[in-house]
Amino acid sequence: MNTRINRRILPWILPIAILSGWYFASRFGLLSARILPPPGAVLQAAIKLTRSGELPHHLAVSAGRAVTGLLIGGGIGFLLGLLTGTFALAEGMLDSTIQMVRTIPNLAMIPLVILWLGIGEEAKIFLIALGVFFPLYLNTYHGIRSIDPGLKEMAQVYGLRGWELFRQVIFPGAMPSVLIGLRFALGTMWLTLIAAEALAAESGIGFMTTSAREFMQTDIVVVGTLIYALLGKGADMLAKGLEHRLLSWNTVYQRA
Amino acid sequence: MNLRMATHGTHLDIRGIRKSFGSAEVLRGIDFEQSPGQFVALVGRSGSGKSTLMRLIAGLDVPSSGRIEANGSTLQGANSTTRIMFQEARLLPWKRVLDNAALGLPRGQRDRALHALEQVGLADRAGDWPGILSGGQKQRVALARALASQPRLLLLDEPLGALDALTRLEMQALIERLWLEQQFSALLVTHDPEEAVALADRVLVIEDGRLINDVRIDLPRPRSRSESAFAAYKDEVLNSVLARNSFMPARAVVRM
Numbered sequence: 011m012n013t014r015i016n017r018r019i020l021p022w023i024l025p026i027a028i029l030s031g032w033y034f035a036s037r038f039g040l041l042s043a044r045i046l047p048p049p050g051a052v053l054q055a056a057i058k059l060t061r062s063g064e065l066p067h068h069l070a071v072s073a074g075r076a077v078t079g080l081l082i083g084g085g086i087g088f089l090l091g092l093l094t095g096t097f098a099l100a101e102g103m104l105d106s107t108i109q110m111v112r113t114i115p116n117l118a119m120i121p122l123v124i125l126w127l128g129i130g131e132e133a134k135i136f137l138i139a140l141g142v143f144f145p146l147y148l149n150t151y152h153g154i155r156s157i158d159p160g161l162k163e164m165a166q167v168y169g170l171r172g173w174e175l176f177r178q179v180i181f182p183g184a185m186p187s188v189l190i191g192l193r194f195a196l197g198t199m200w201l202t203l204i205a206a207e208a209l210a211a212e213s214g215i216g217f218m219t220t221s222a223r224e225f226m227q228t229d230i231v232v233v234g235t236l237i238y239a240l241l242g243k244g245a246d247m248l249a250k251g252l253e254h255r256l257l258s259w260n261t262v263y264q265r266a
Numbered sequence: 267m268n269l270r271m272a273t274h275g276t277h278l279d280i281r282g283i284r285k286s287f288g289s290a291e292v293l294r295g296i297d298f299e300q301s302p303g304q305f306v307a308l309v310g311r312s313g314s315g316k317s318t319l320m321r322l323i324a325g326l327d328v329p330s331s332g333r334i335e336a337n338g339s340t341l342q343g344a345n346s347t348t349r350i351m352f353q354e355a356r357l358l359p360w361k362r363v364l365d366n367a368a369l370g371l372p373r374g375q376r377d378r379a380l381h382a383l384e385q386v387g388l389a390d391r392a393g394d395w396p397g398i399l400s401g402g403q404k405q406r407v408a409l410a411r412a413l414a415s416q417p418r419l420l421l422l423d424e425p426l427g428a429l430d431a432l433t434r435l436e437m438q439a440l441i442e443r444l445w446l447e448q449q450f451s452a453l454l455v456t457h458d459p460e461e462a463v464a465l466a467d468r469v470l471v472i473e474d475g476r477l478i479n480d481v482r483i484d485l486p487r488p489r490s491r492s493e494s495a496f497a498a499y500k501d502e503v504l505n506s507v508l509a510r511n512s513f514m515p516a517r518a519v520v521r522m
Contacts, residue, residue, distance in 0.1 A: 164356040167324060167344050168370030168411075178369070182360040259360045259395045 047229040052236070055229035064218070069237065072214040075131070076203050076241075079138025084195055087143040088188065091150025095184065096176070101151075108147060116141040116198070117205050124209075134206040141202040145194035153187025154180055186260060189253050196245040200238060275302035275451035276347060276419035278323070282332035285318055285475075292318045294475035296332070302418075305445060305452045307462035309503055310472035316455045319472070320423050323453065324350045336419065346370075349412035351425040355404035357396040357411075364392035367410045382410035385444060402433035406440070413444060420445075422454040426461065438464055442487065459503040463496060464489055471506045479506040 029049060035041040036048035043051070059065035090108070094101040116137060127133040157180060165179045207216020219234030278300040285293040292315045300306050310316045321327045323334060325344040334341040336348070357366045368379035383389045386406040396404060405425055412420055422441070426434045442465055445452050456462050462469045463483055471479035483499055490496065 158356075160352065160354060160356050161358060163326060164352065165369075166326065167348075167350050168415075169344060169346055170370060178361070179358065182358070185360070257360075259362075259397060 044226070044228060047232065051229050052232045055227075056233045056236075059218075059230065059233060065233070065237075068213055068215050068218045072203060072207065072216065073241070075134050075206075075214065076138060076199050079135045079202070080142050080195065080199050082135065083139025083141065083143040084146045084192070086139070087146035087191075087195075088150050091147045091188075091191075092154065095151045095154025096180070105151070108144075112144045112148070116144075116202060120205070120209065129210040134203070134209075134211070137206045138199055138202045141198040142195035145198060146188070146191040149187045149191025149194070150184060153184030153191075156187070157183040186253075186257055189249065189256065192252070193246065193249045196249055197242075200242050200245070204238060274418060274449045275304070276300075276336050277302045277338070278419065278451065278453075279335040279338075280323075280332070281335075283319065283322065283329045283334065284331045285315075285322065285327070286330045292475055293322075293329070296472075296475075296477060298470060298477060298480070300451055300453065303449045303451055305454070305465055305467045307454045307456060307466035307469045308472055309456055309459055309462045309469055309507060311457060311507060314472045315475040316472050317423055320350070320421055320453070320455050323419075324348060324421050326350075346415065347418040348421065349415060349417040349419075350421040350423060351405070351408050351412050353424045353427050355396075355401075355408040357404055357407055359396055361396075362392070363388065363394050363396060363399070363407055366396060366407055367392075367414050369411055371414055378416070379410070379414045382414040383407070385413065386410045386440060400433075402429055402437065405429065405437060409437075409441070409444070413448065416448070417450055419451045419453070422452065422456075424455055424457070427456075434461075439488075441465065446487070459500050459507065460491065462503060463499045464491060469499075469503050471503060473507070473509075478509070479503075481506075 032041070032046065033049050036043070036046070041048075047055075056065065090100075090104065094105050094108075119137065119140060123133050123136055127136055161179055161183065162175070165175055170178060203214075204216055207214045208220055211217040211220075215234050215237050219231045222228075222230035222234070280296055280298050280300075283293055283296040284291065296315075296319060298306075308316045308319065318327070322329050323341070325341055325348065336345065357363075358369070361369070364376070364379055364383065367383050368376045371379060380389060380392060383392055386409050388403060388406055388410065391399065391403065391407075396407065399407065408425070426437050429437060438461060441452075452465075454462065454465060459469075463485075466483055469479075469481040469483060470477050471481070479502075481499065481502055485493075485495060485499070
């Protein structure tokens with residue numbers, strides 16, 4: 011059989027098997043609707059929630075939190091990584107402290123964050139920002155540090171200095187590592203979002219599932235969980251697309 | 267030397283150069299003068315100080331004492347009329363071949379880079395990423411990059427050391443042809459006496475941080491390697507490289 015068709019079909023086999031297993035287990039009463047409602051019911055719940063505007067609203071709120079946190083925390087992490095990677099003074103001042111704070115899991119900060127910021131939007135965004143800060147910081151810093159010194163020396167011979175050296179050599183050289191940091195950050199972003207929304211919220215996918223649980227609406231809980239999976243997959247595809255676009259020079263990323 | 271050479275190539279005057287790294291003195295008083303347009307080869311075993319001297323002339327490092335004058339003025343830092351080719355091509359993998367060749371050129375002079383690629387026979391690869399080129403092609407791009415800025419002095423730090431024998435011969439012929447056409451001064455560091463005799467007007471033998479021989483190669487170009495005069499020069503260079511070798515019988519080292 012053609013290997014290209016194989017490649018297309020292969021990733022779908024497992025999800026389809028799980029879905030049909032789920033369907034038949036519900037159908038023949040092996041699975042109570044309390045534990046896991048049949049796929050049709052979940053789909054209906056999703057349609058109903060979409061029609062009522064509830065799902066789009068919560069989705070927009072969650073995505074807004076995720077993106078805001080990513081931009082703030084990721085942006086600061088990226089900039090500080092550039093700074094400590096480029097200037098020995100900044101590295102000496104900042105790096106050891108950041109490396110120390112990094113070892114605190116960001117969810118362990120929840121009690122303190124609630125004391126500081128309450129349980130409103132700021133607290134959620136702060137937690138997400140904190141979670142995405144470290145992967146971007148570490149990988150940007152590491153990316154700049156691991157640029158081949160031979161290339162920098164070559165650039166020096168060709169008269170590249172300051173901004174030109176940064177733009178043409180250091181930044182593109184650090185890019186593969188920065189994008190790895192972004193993928194890690196996206197993972198942390200969803201994890202933190204779920205924890206933050208389960209904590210206390212009046213909107214968002216986390217709020218939707220938490221309140222559905224209180225009313226034993228398992229179908230809505232399943233919808234919410236699947237939405238997280240889809241969002242995670244979407245973010246991952248976005249990161250992969252960026253890698254493909256920005257790192258097209260790298261033979262490692264050149265796949266047919 | 268003819269008059270045209272005198273107007274383009276760098277006149278290099280090196281007086282009493284010493285260089286120490288910590289307590290190790292790598293260069294112990296180097297003196298030589300290279301007339302404009304001359305092709306000089308610097309031959310020595312590894313650790314003899316030849317690459318260190320090259321780095322000083324490139325402005326990548328400063329001598330502990332002594333001075334280097336290029337065209338009558340003392341050298342300070344990297345110089346836009348001096349270009350260097352390293353043992354590795356050191357191409358920027360995130361720039362296409364043409365952009366690599368155009369590195370350090372002012373805007374509006376990119377056609378020079380294309381012209382240089384034509385000269386090394388790689389104009390048709392201008393739009394490729396360096397990652398898909400062979401080792402020999404990469405070195406040709408590095409040569410084009412060096413020549414695009416029309417240097418007055420080209421430093422060659424064992425640029426052919428990592429190439430296979432056939433590619434090496436081709437590259438030697440290419441370098442000789444472009445040197446004859448463009449009349450820059452050339453300084454080649456090599457550990458291969460045959461390469462030195464094939465290319466240079468003059469071979470300097472360096473040992474333990476001192477110049478121990480200065481052989482003028484009085485052979486017409488293009489040089490035939492099978493001639494007895496060629497072999498005699500090669501032997502002379504080889505013998506002075508091996509002369510000071512006190513820890514190994516000469517015959518055992520001939521294979522290098």
